[in-house]
Amino acid sequence: MSHLRPPSIAHGVVSFLxxxxxxxxxxxGSVAVGVTGATAFIMGSVAGFLIFLAVYVYGADGPPAQPERRAARPR
Known part of the structure; x- marks a missing residue:
């Protein structure tokens, strides 16, 4: 029986979502509180793009740190 694993999704796709x-x-939310449609769309688009950039640049986990190897003792 194989183990189910979640699909691997590229970081750029996750950032876009x-x-x-x-x-x-x-x-x-802007439309709901009374901001005009065009202004709300521009604010949402700019905010969405900035959120995409922030998640894309700062959101990825780095590779796990590898423990330092000790130098071999001279024999």
Missing amino acids: WGLFFGAFIWL
């Missing part, structure tokens, strides 16, 4: 989701959230 974060930006898209929060940009749409800001757009819909």
Whole structure:
């Protein structure tokens, strides 16, 4: 029986989805509180792009640190 694993998704795709989701959230929230549609769309688009950049640049986990190897003792 094989073990189920989640699919591997590229970091750029994940960053895009974060930006898209929060940009749409800001757009819909702005419209809900009375901001005009065009202004809300521009604010949501700019915020979504900035969120995409922030997640893309700072959101990736680095490779795990490898323990330092001790130098071999001279024999």
